[in-house]
Amino acid sequence: MKKYYSWKNLAIFHDDFLSTSAIEPESVDLIVTSPPYNVDIKYNSHDDQMNYDDYLKFSHDWMTQAYKFAKTSGRFCLNVPLDKNKGGQQSVSADLTLIAKEVGWKYHSTIIWNEGNISRRTAWGSFKSATAPYVIAPVEVIIILFKDRWKKTKYDRDTDITKEEFMAWTNGVWSFNGESKKRIGHPAPFPIELPRRCIKLFSFVGDTILDPFLGSGSTLIAAGETERIGIGFDIDDNYCELAKTRIEKTLSINQLNLEFN
Numbered sequence: 369m370k371k372y373y374s375w376k377n378l379a380i381f382h383d384d385f386l387s388t389s390a391i392e393p394e395s396v397d398l399i400v401t402s403p404p405y406n407v408d409i410k411y412n413s414h415d416d417q418m419n420y421d422d423y424l425k426f427s428h429d430w431m432t433q434a435y436k437f438a439k440t441s442g443r444f445c446l447n448v449p450l451d452k453n454k455g456g457q458q459s460v461s462a463d464l465t466l467i468a469k470e471v472g473w474k475y476h477s478t479i480i481w482n483e484g485n486i487s488r489r490t491a492w493g494s495f496k497s498a499t500a501p502y503v504i505a506p507v508e509v510i511i512i513l514f515k516d517r518w519k520k521t522k523y524d525r526d527t528d529i530t531k532e533e534f535m536a537w538t539n540g541v542w543s544f545n546g547e548s549k550k551r552i553g554h555p556a557p558f559p560i561e562l563p564r565r566c567i568k569l570f571s572f573v574g575d576t577i578l579d580p581f582l583g584s585g586s587t588l589i590a591a592g593e594t595e596r597i598g599i600g601f602d603i604d605d606n607y608c609e610l611a612k613t614r615i616e617k618t619l620s621i622n623q624l625n626l627e628f629n
């Protein structure tokens with residue numbers, strides 16, 4: 369599989385992550401990703417309205433691939449909604465945690481992401497009546513998993529997290545706004561703040577970061593800004609192109625800022 373694009377330490381592959389062999393097994397330090405949520409988002413090249421059993425099978429298959437590519441010390445930050453109520457209530461985060469453990473991933477903890485500006489409400493159920501009220505928490509989660517052992521034994525790489533960041537981010541309730549689809553031009557982007565925090569908290573400078581569902585490129589931008597090696601996959605060539613454009617724009621602008629400061 370040829371790279372769609374590469375720039376410095378960042379590479380985009382236009383490929384189906386479920387079947388790709390573009391990267392070496394046991395080569396990735398940290399996976400940060402937000403997969404499709406199966407909530408009928410209109411992606412160009414992915415059906416986001418499978419029946420739930422098919423969605424769980426899809427989740428099992430891609431997490432198996434991710435497991436194969438992770439180093440034994442590899443970690444995995446999985447961003448999904450806590451629950452979903454569109455198309456039927458489901459405990460998405462609980463179900464995907466269980467599947468990850470079936471695949472072999474070990475559980476560390478869960479971060480709650482309180483996205484201030486996102487509404488998850490699609491219905492009240494029975495308004496102002498106990499007949500069948502709908503309750504939905506307007507949060508997503510980041511499930512933290514690892515392959516073999518949590519503690520990293522290699523201390524030859526630099527840490528770049530500040531004391532303030534470490535103290536704030538180890539409190540597992542994170543509050544920052546979600547990203548605008550319109551501004552980014554992708555139907556489901558996460559804000560760069562999400563991969564940035566995961567990368568600085570859970571990896572060292574120079575580590576290899578993988579996003580199997582790259583979308584608009586947010587994880588690679590965060591990887592570039594924090595001097596990691598970044599690898600991203602997307603099944604859709606328009607999103608690969610969008611990620612490329614965003615990387616070039618954001619990272620070269622950052623570089624100019626550094627030169628002028």
Ligand SMILES: C[S@@+](CC[C@H](N)C(=O)[O-])C[C@H]1O[C@@H](n2cnc3c(N)ncnc32)[C@H](O)[C@@H]1O
Nearest residue numbers: 384385414556557558581582583584586602603
């Ligand atoms: C939730 S979006 C990721 C958004 C990303 N975090 C961002 O900030 O833009 C999921 C992405 O997965 C891609 N996708 C779906 N199935 C895929 C597959 N089998 N292999 C690779 N990419 C896939 C979709 O095209 C979509 O861009």
